[in-house]
Amino acid sequence: MLHYKKIAVFAVLAVLTGIGIFGMRPADDKPPKRNLKVLPKNISPDDLDKVMDGFKAALGVKCNFCHAPSADSSNHHLDFASDAKPEKNIARHMFTMTAKINKKYFSFNKDSTGTTIPTISCVTCHRGSPHPQEAK
Numbered sequence: 001m002l003h004y005k006k007i008a009v010f011a012v013l014a015v016l017t018g019i020g021i022f023g024m025r026p027a028d029d030k031p032p033k034r035n036l037k038v039l040p041k042n043i044s045p046d047d048l049d050k051v052m053d054g055f056k057a058a059l060g061v062k063c064n065f066c067h068a069p070s071a072d073s074s075n076h077h078l079d080f081a082s083d084a085k086p087e088k089n090i091a092r093h094m095f096t097m098t099a100k101i102n103k104k105y106f107s108f109n110k111d112s113t114g115t116t117i118p119t120i121s122c123v124t125c126h127r128g129s130p131h132p133q134e135a136k
Contacts, residue, residue: 033081038092055091058122059130066091094122 036043039051056062068084070077083089098120102109106119125132 035081035083038095055122058128059126060128061130065130098122098124 034041039048043051052063055066059065063078063080066085066087067078067080068082068088070079071082098118101120102116102118107116109117109119111117
């Protein structure tokens with residue numbers, strides 16, 4: 001009889017442990033949505049973070065300057081895939097513009113692997129300000 005009680009206690013503890021483990025898993029295991037229209041679709045998360053960090057530094061802003069808050073009011077995160085803020089499309093336009101300028105006027109500027117080194121970038125005009133002064 002004591003043997004069956006030990007097995008029952010062990011089984012109950014195993015079930016409770018399993019419930020605890022599954023209860024600790026995040027509810028959303030899906031990767032975050034991506035809405036890449038100008039950057040390469042296959043860009044790695046690390047490279048994407050580097051590009052975004054470059055934008056933040058060049059404009060002296062935080063992520064919420066271009067990215068809208070999540071529609072879920074209980075969630076205080078940003079919705080990176082959303083196009084709700086016009087600043088995001090302005091950034092896409094500026095990124096495309098600088099790429100065209102670099103290709104047209106600075107395509108000779110290449111590294112040892114033959115990859116064009118961008119000469120013109122966000123910081124060229126913004127210099128740490130989200131709205132650079134117009135030339136007078």
